[in-house]
Amino acid sequence: MSSVLPESSNLGSLLKFYFIEIALCLIALPLTFAKIFQKTTASVWWHALYQFFRSVQWECLSSSSNLNWEVSLPSTLSRDRSYLIISNQEGPLVPLIVRGALGRKITPITTPLRHKKIPNLILEWRAWLDEAPIYLHLPAERQTNDPQGTKEQLAQVAEKYKNLLEQTRSLLLLPEKDAYGRDRQLLRNSTFLYTPKPGELIHATLMQNQTWHSILDVTFHQEKPIRFAWQWWFGGNQRLLLSIREIPFPSALQSSSANDVRRWLSQFWKEKAEWLETLVTN
Numbered sequence: 001m002s003s004v005l006p007e008s009s010n011l012g013s014l015l016k017f018y019f020i021e022i023a024l025c026l027i028a029l030p031l032t033f034a035k036i037f038q039k040t041t042a043s044v045w046w047h048a049l050y051q052f053f054r055s056v057q058w059e060c061l062s063s064s065s066n067l068n069w070e071v072s073l074p075s076t077l078s079r080d081r082s083y084l085i086i087s088n089q090e091g092p093l094v095p096l097i098v099r100g101a102l103g104r105k106i107t108p109i110t111t112p113l114r115h116k117k118i119p120n121l122i123l124e125w126r127a128w129l130d131e132a133p134i135y136l137h138l139p140a141e142r143q144t145n146d147p148q149g150t151k152e153q154l155a156q157v158a159e160k161y162k163n164l165l166e167q168t169r170s171l172l173l174l175p176e177k178d179a180y181g182r183d184r185q186l187l188r189n190s191t192f193l194y195t196p197k198p199g200e201l202i203h204a205t206l207m208q209n210q211t212w213h214s215i216l217d218v219t220f221h222q223e224k225p226i227r228f229a230w231q232w233w234f235g236g237n238q239r240l241l242l243s244i245r246e247i248p249f250p251s252a253l254q255s256s257s258a259n260d261v262r263r264w265l266s267q268f269w270k271e272k273a274e275w276l277e278t279l280v281t282n
Helices: 008-036 042-062 094-102 121-130 140-145 147-166 199-206 258-281
Strands: 067-072 083-087 170-173 214-222 238-248
Touching (some): 008 042, 008 121, 083 199, 170 199, 238 258
16 A cells, blocks of 8 residues: 555645645735735735745655655855746646745746737736736737737837846746647757747847846756656655756847847757756766
């Protein structure tokens, strides 16, 4: 039976993990009404509580006897800086891990919402409460046929990024863009990473005159694929790597061109793949 059921301590941390998820939804409801009635502090409270609860969930994960975590965090992290966080994405739960590991160490983290024709109402609701920027993919044909409309839409998005920096918040980008859910072999950039997409990075770096203090390079690897949180407790023993490095904000992302950003991201991902391979083989 011990090979099927988690240990009592694991079961307790699993239940605590999901109770926190329910608590987040319950807290979001009154804050939603507060924001509707123009209470400017609603999003501030949401950011603080969201970061705190993700940190507690991270403690639940860290204490699981099934998971052998190898974590490396820089000692220079500060709650007075805005960071641009760039992470690979081995599964849909990576943003939760990043928010949890960094939740009590840096400023509130926001992730851009990707605009879709059929929106996910839950994600739209949380992004609205989070005051997250929206990533818009504007086809060349639309930009040509409606340049004024395109300009107005991009200006609205740029204002969101500007607000992030003015409020000293951090931004999490996942350039692999859910590639783990598609054909893995076709989208592989290396043994471990998927081909990165530069769109969100272009938006985040070229749409405002201000810039983030530095980049936090997050590299995550798990031996077994995980799509649902309960698999961390029921999926058996496995090794998980989480390496976070702080690097200076590169000149290629400061008021450059979209092509400069693309070239920088391609080279960055190549070096990241080599770094991850070193971590895994050690």
